[in-house]
Amino acid sequence: AQSVTQLGSHVSVSEGALVLLRCNYSSSVPPYLFWYVQYPNQGLQLLLKYTTGATLVKGINGFEAEFKKSETSFHLTKPSAHMSDAAEYFCAVSDFWGDTGNQFYFGTGTSLTVIP
Amino acid sequence: DTGVSQDPRHKITKRGQNVTFRCDPISEHNRLYWYRQTLGQGPEFLTYFQNEAQLEKSRLLSDRFSAERPKGSFSTLEIQRTEQGDSAMYLCASSLGLAQYNEQFFGPGTRLTVL
Numbered sequence: 001a002q003s004v005t006q007l008g009s010h011v012s013v014s015e016g017a018l019v020l021l022r023c024n025y026s027s028s029v030p031p032y033l034f035w036y037v038q039y040p041n042q043g044l045q046l047l048l049k050y051t052t053g054a055t056l057v058k059g060i061n062g063f064e065a066e067f068k069k070s071e072t073s074f075h076l077t078k079p080s081a082h083m084s085d086a087a088e089y090f091c092a093v094s095d096f097w098g099d100t101g102n103q104f105y106f107g108t109g110t111s112l113t114v115i116p
Numbered sequence: 117d118t119g120v121s122q123d124p125r126h127k128i129t130k131r132g133q134n135v136t137f138r139c140d141p142i143s144e145h146n147r148l149y150w151y152r153q154t155l156g157q158g159p160e161f162l163t164y165f166q167n168e169a170q171l172e173k174s175r176l177l178s179d180r181f182s183a184e185r186p187k188g189s190f191s192t193l194e195i196q197r198t199e200q201g202d203s204a205m206y207l208c209a210s211s212l213g214l215a216q217y218n219e220q221f222f223g224p225g226t227r228l229t230v231l
Contacts (some may be wrong), residue, residue: 043207043223045222103149108156109156
């Protein structure tokens with residue numbers, strides 16, 4: 001089975017500072033990797049995903065992530081934090097059962113606080 | 117496209133009671149998933165439907181839990197004889213297609229509190 005580790009359950013950054021949220025995964029096969037964001041009282045929303053091809057993936061709201069196979073990492077970054085980025089962020093890896101479907105394994109999440 | 121909806125958004129029940137949650141996926145999405153999320157944790161997979169067929173169930177899904185997706189449209193998740201440990205957010209997601217990397221679209225969740 002796959003697993004995901006998110007280092008740092010809480011991250012605080014100043015507005016305008018770099019955001020770095022860490023995600024490491026374990027997978028016996030080439031993974032499909034995702035970052036989701038969850039705002040209070042809302043469902044999870046996809047930020048970006050890596051399937052194949054270019055290892056630097058750009059997502060919504062200025063976020064991007066780089067797949068590093070040698071480090072089994074998929075860290076999420078944003079050059080300049082905005083107050084609206086304050087939310088819970090989840091990294092996920094997709095496992096699959098042949099042709100019958102796929103299951104997402106989520107990390108425990110990182111709560112991002114943006115300080116004015 | 118109004119997104120994935122879930123009903124109710126909140127449910128408070130007494131231990132031992134039965135509860136049922138409903139999920140309406142995005143129309144034409146053939147795959148539907150149930151997850152459970154407890155405080156400080158990420159969503160944990162419970163079960164999955166492809167159209168009306170329930171194809172996978174997690175070990176987390178005890179005999180007290182049952183899920184259905186009649187006619188491959190909406191889905192219900194029932195918990196019988198609720199226990200305090202069942203208190204959690206229950207999330208529903210749907211996706212379209214057969215690829216393993218297809219995005220799952222999540223609903224807002226149903227928060228269950230068992231007293």
